[in-house]
Amino acid sequence: EVQVKKxxxxxxxxxxxxxxxxxxxAFSFITVDEELLFDTEHEARxxxxxxxxxxxxxxxxxxxxxxxxxxxRINSAEALVRVKDEELGVIYPDExxxxxxxxxxxxxxxxxxxxxxxxxxxxxxxxxxGLDYIELNLSPIQCLDEHLAEQFTRIRKSFGVDASLIxxxxxxxxxxxxxxxxENMLKLSQDGFIFSLDDY
Numbered sequence: 001e002v003q004v005k006k007x008x009x010x011x012x013x014x015x016x017x018x019x020x021x022x023x024x025x026a027f028s029f030i031t032v033d034e035e036l037l038f039d040t041e042h043e044a045r046x047x048x049x050x051x052x053x054x055x056x057x058x059x060x061x062x063x064x065x066x067x068x069x070x071x072x073r074i075n076s077a078e079a080l081v082r083v084k085d086e087e088l089g090v091i092y093p094d095e096x097x098x099x100x101x102x103x104x105x106x107x108x109x110x111x112x113x114x115x116x117x118x119x120x121x122x123x124x125x126x127x128x129x130g131l132d133y134i135e136l137n138l139s140p141i142q143c144l145d146e147h148l149a150e151q152f153t154r155i156r157k158s159f160g161v162d163a164s165l166i167x168x169x170x171x172x173x174x175x176x177x178x179x180x181x182x183e184n185m186l187k188l189s190q191d192g193f194i195f196s197l198d199d200y
């Protein structure tokens with residue numbers, strides 16, 4: 001027997017169950033048990049932690065070196081976003097990105113991360129460290145924002161950052177998904193950004 005004490009927990013469980021049932025297909029059954037309750041509560045805590053990080057502008061960007069076999073050296077670094085929470089500790093993208101995509105905050109998250117990357121490049125001579133550029137992953141949902149190119153160009157210009165120092169990594173699916181994505185890529189390429197395909 002599952003004990004639920006708050007109305008918002010009941011609502012969250014109902015929506016979670018409906019979402020899982022739709023994902024599993026017709027005639028599927030969802031059992032509301034302790035595991036589902038835990039997952040629902042955990043997802044709510046992650047959403048709250050992410051919302052707080054966005055509101056307080058406390059997202060952290062870590063840079064992971066990337067080795068190039070062709071050049072036989074580390075030639076770039078990938079920007080990895082982290083959310084820190086007093087209760088949950090460090091929260092990784094595999095937990096909060098899907099939540100951000102579901103509730104629409106992925107756009108705000110993406111702009112904050114891009115801003116932090118531009119700020120980092122503006123304050124550090126990455127060439128001095130042997131880095132040709134910083135890699136930044138874009139969500140497929142970000143790629144569908146018709147204002148993406150203008151926003152990125154405006155932000156990078158505000159920091160005086162050369163667009164060629166940023167490599168935007170998108171999935172093959174996103175790259176062929178719509179005319180908006182293609183238009184964004186063309187505009188960003190014209191501004192000097194470089195692209196690579198993930199999961200190709």
